[in-house]
Structures are given as C-alpha cells and as structure tokens.
Amino acid sequence: PLVAGLGDALRAAGVPVFGPSAAAARLEGSKGFTKDLCRRADIPTAGYVRVASRAEADAALASTFGLPVVIKADGLAAGKGVTVAFSRDEAAAALDALFAEAGGEAVIEEFLDGEEASLFVLTDGTDLAVFGSAQDHKRVGDGDTGPNTGGMGAYSPARVLTPELERRAIDEIVRPTIDALRAEGTPFVGVLYAGLMLTAQGPKLIEYNARFGDPETQVLMLRYEGDLAALMLATATGRLGAVPAPVFADDAAVTVVVAARGYPGTPAAGGAIAGIEAAEAAGAVVFQAGTRDDGGTLVASGGRVLAVTARGPSVAAAQAAAYRGVEAIDYADGFHRRDIGWREIAREAGE
Template sequence: MNILLLGSGGREHALAWKLAQSPSMGQFYAIPGNPGIAEHAELIEGIPLSAHDTIVKWCQDHGIDFVVVGPEAPLVAGLVDRLEAVGIPAFGPTAAAARLEGSKLFTKELCKANSIPTAAFGRFTSAAEGAAYVRQQGAPIVVKADGLMAGKGVVVALSEEEAVDAVEQVFAGGGTEVLIEEFMEGEEASLFALVDGETVVLFGSAQDHKRAFDGDLGPNTGGMGAYSPAPVLTPELERRALDEILIPTARAMVAAGAPYRGVLYAGLMLTADGPKLVEYNCRFGDPECQVLMPRFKGDLVQVLHATATGQLAQVTPEWSQDAAMTVVYASRGYPGPHQVGSPIGGIEAAAELDGVLVFQAGTRRKGVALVSNGGRVLNVTATGATLGEARDRAYAGIARIDWPDGFYRSDIGWRALGKGAR
C-alpha cells in the first residue's frame, strides 16, 4: 500500500516511525515532513498543506492508496472530503465532522442537546455581553475563542478582570463570538478513541503538561511533555467516559448527517461527579501521540485504514504494559519570541540508550547539520516497565543531547509520580 503522511511535527514523526513498521507498507511519502520523518519516508518538497488541489493531484499521479492526515487545519478545511471524492481513502474526519475541534461552540451545543457532561457555558457576540456575564458569574471562569487556536485559545481566568480582558482580546483579535464556561474542579486527562460512525474503540490515554516551566508555572504552551497511560484514568472512569461522552458524541454526529471517522481525542476533567468533556480534538495530540505510538503493539497502517474504510469493528488494538514519557526540548523563549537555526547534536547518542527514541518536531537541515526550526524542537521519549523508569530513561537521553539554545522541564510526570504511580 502506497501511503502519504501529511504534517511536519513531532506527532507526525511518531506516526511515521510506527507506520513504517507495517508489513503492508509500500512506497511511503510525507508532505512536508522533517529530517526525522525523512528517515522513514521520502519527503515531497514545495507543496504546502493548504494546497489541497495540488495534494489531490499529486496523490492521483503517484498511485497513493491511503493518506494519513496529522494536523487539524487540513481536516477542518476539508482535505479528507477532497481525497474521498476521487476515491482515495484518508484517515481523518470530513470537514463537517471536524467541527468537533474546529468550532468549540458547535461542540458545546452538541453536548447540551445530547446531555453529554461538560461545563455550563454561555456564548456571546459582543465584548460587552461577555463582560456582563463574567461579572454575573464571578471567577475563576474560563474564556475560549472559537476556531482553531493551536492549543492556545483558552484562558483560565482567576479574576473577573483577567476574564474581561480575555473576552476583549478575542474581539480585538477579529473574533466574532466568545465562549465562556464554568471553571471545573478536578484533574485533566486525555482519552483517545478510534471512531467509525457509531463504532468507538478506545485507543489509549495520556496526560500532558501545558505550562512552560517546572511546577506547572509560566505561560501556556502546546505541551511540554506527556506520559501514557494516565494513572488517574482508571478502567471505571474510562468506561464512564466511553459510555457517557464518546459513544453519545459518535451517535449524535451520525444523527446530524456528519458521521465521524478518525481519531477522537477527548480532553477530560475528572470531577467529583465523574468525567466531563473539556474539549475535543480531531487528531492525535502533540506530544501525546509521541507516548501512544511506542506503547501500541499492532499494525498502525491496518488499524488506521480499517477506521477510514468502515472496518473498525474488526480491529482490537493491542498495547504494551510499559509506560511511556516524552519530554519536549524547546527553543529558549518559547512560547514567546525565540531564535531558530541553532545547531543540535547528540540525537544519535541519546537514541542509543535502551528504550529511548528522539522524535523531531521543529528541525531542518542546514547542509549536513541539524538545526532548530521552531518552538518545540525535539521530543525525547522513553518507555519503561514503570513510569519512573521511563522518566529516568528520557532524562538520561536529554543529558546526551548537545543543544545550548534549548530548554526543557525537569519535572514531567510529577503529579502522577507524586501520587505513587510506578
């Protein structure tokens, strides 16, 4: 089977690494890819992910049998629709189904209509209305911009003033509607499922760290590290999330005429009343994908293709009992202004360690040298019999990397390990 992978980050490197292990892999290509992905697939240069017509034509010209879409933007923009219209199966939802991530307001209304547990909310089309609601509800409170915000469109406001400022920023930035939610108490976790219409199959759990600095302090980021499985997501809580959130969502999408096919990533808040939905993503998380792939024991091509072609009911994913952890090595200054182009060494030495993988995210080649090319640059990932062993291996891998312009958190997994997780 000839396969095209779309994307260029650490998530896509992890997918490429796992896809390349499939015995059914034929020719393997990536657009645009990165130097890490180039170890597994042939990179196709000069085609931006937004050039849907060009991508579809390229797939037709090169006999592509299956397309795996990594990032969310092409999904929300309807690339899967375009590919399926010419008979090329693709892993990922249609544009109508991808509204679960593309529009927070769509998802909240779907939850409300189908009694899916989530935070109470209000939606407003002016800053004045939103500010008045904040004053009425008080703080803490959560302000969300609608649309795709790369994981950064959410403000958890601890004061009314902070919330009002966040509301005003949404409209000042060109937004036309704002979502304001109650603050939910609890611990967050991520639960993944493969969905094919009304068939829903759980596909692992994880927890990530969004704040830039140790102790979960500093600005929000796209994610500074993650681990899998999530110890707080007990089998009972996973079952409740499946029965009360994921399956009702899949059925509601079928009823709405937009059946979901792909991976559905549920961000959950584990409250005193049980799991509640924080938000959905319509793709694998980043960096959560980097800890799911090393634990997945099956044929990823087979499983993703079955999902895309309506055969998910015939699939039973298999998982290693090992834990996995990834630590993000980011450019100094991230998520604010940062330099790119600094040389990176030691990746090969890190990957020589038992259980260690280094997934590349924001990198490029400058001649033969590997240099930084983004905010989140490397994902140093390790597996181990316990979470503690995975952590020790991941940080041992980081110690072998020579990149003075980078920084990382030294406490990934601290909450779980502090609660006695092994």
C-alpha cells in the same frame, strides 16, 4: 486541513480517509459547536456561554461566572487559545486578545476542579475502539506554572483514568458524541481525542481534538503493539468492528518536549542541535518537530523542537530514561520541564 475539508476532497476522489469530514471536524474547529452538541446530547461538560463581541463577554462575566473562569477562542489556536483567569484583569486581557480582530468569537466556561486526562478513541462513525490514554502537561513551567503551550510533555497510560472512569467516559461522553453526529448526518471517522476533567461528579468533557495530539502521539506509539496502518484502514473503510482491538504494552512511556528559548512567545530560531544519536544510544527515541537542516547542521526552526521519549516498567523509570536522553542533547537555546509525569510518579511512590 480537516476543518478546511481535506477529508471531503479526498473522499470525493475515491481515497479512503482516516479523518472526519469538515462538518464533523467542527468538534475541534469550533469550541462553541462542541458545547452546543454537548447540550443537545446531554453530555457532561462545564457550563458555558458563547459570545461574539466584547460587550457580550463582559455581560456574561458580570452575570454568570465567578472566578476563576475559563476563556477559550472558538476556533483553532495551536493549543494556546485557552486562558484560566483568576482575576477580572486576567479575564479582560484574554478577551482583549481574542477580540482584537473583527469577527472573533469565544466561549466562556465555568472552571472545573479536578485532574485532567486524555482518552483516545478510534471510530468509523458507528463502532469504536479505545486507543489508550495519556496525560499532557500544558503549562510551560515546572509545577504547572506559566502560560499554556501546545504541550511540554506527556506520559501514558494515565492510570488516574481508572477502568471505571474510562467506562463512564465512553458511555456518557464519547459514544453519545459519535451517535449524535451520525444521527445528524455528519458521522465522525478517525480518532477522537477527548480531553477530560475528572471531577468529583465523574468525567466531564473539556474539549475534543480530531487528531492524536502532540506530544501524546509519541507516548501512545511507543506503547502500541499492533499494525497501525491496518487499523487506520479498517477505521477509514467502516470495518473497525471486524478487526481486533488495539493492544498496548504494559510499560509506561514518557516524552519530554525540548522547546526553543522564548516559547510560547517568539522562539529563538537557528540554534544548533547535536547529540541526538547519543540520546538514542542511551535508550530514548527522539522525535524532531521544529528543526531543519542548515548546510549539514541541524538547527531549530520552531517553538517545540524535539520530543525525547522513552519506555519503562513505571512512569518513574520511563521518566528517568527520557531525561537521560535529554541530557545527552547539546542545544544551548533549548529548555524543558523537569517534572513530566510528576503526578503519577507521586502516586507510584505512595504505593
């Protein structure tokens, strides 16, 4: 909706909007637009080539990139438009899918080695406020195996994004982005979700989203301790610099996505779901996504069905609480990853 101009229409009607204009929302709506902005503003990101045909893509693969290589749909793809190809055959299959319809565009990128983290920043177009960090788990299977999804779970905070790395990400990536868009006459208002790769050279931008993200929102909100509506209104009305910075609990939060069998392909629909009250009695918060009421029975109606979320003094403790909630739910068609937060839990164990 933001890419389609919802924010512009509401502003024209005099309604304050926490969200960017269509022009600024291209940060999420077009990978190529964002990469070109990074080039203009000298923002660290992966090397890339924009391609508008299969012939251009084949030429770029042959002349510019080794393996592995990253292939991205230029436009919105519900979190599933990215392929990390480890062979020429995988790259060819990804390009076949992208260019199956006329008018397709893609971005081909060098592969970045490192650990991913997500940084969330509110901005009124001039001032900014950091709104926490998280680490998503995109792959469908344990151990980060299988195809990409919209996200199978997350935890917050992402301590791998140290205070020094966060400062660099703000100074080298986020603030230059905000300043560049304002200078070009398309100020960004709302939340910037910066997907980062923490490389040996420092943080590099993978992508931007113009929203909080799912499942990252669940873990951020379980830790946020302020008045969200007041903060969003201040952002929407250009007063972000006049309100206190966001405050988060010291606790960690973990969310585990329960998805329908078949996801991220065609998900099984209509499966009955029970036990949500038991999960919440066990200390979890259950966010419903792909569900509907069918004559008094809760049933699945989408790929990602539930996000079972919990807090704890460590990621390990929060993970244990979230999985207690998952185990209390009766959903025969559902499946979930069993290792959400595994990187941070390993770091905690090492300490």
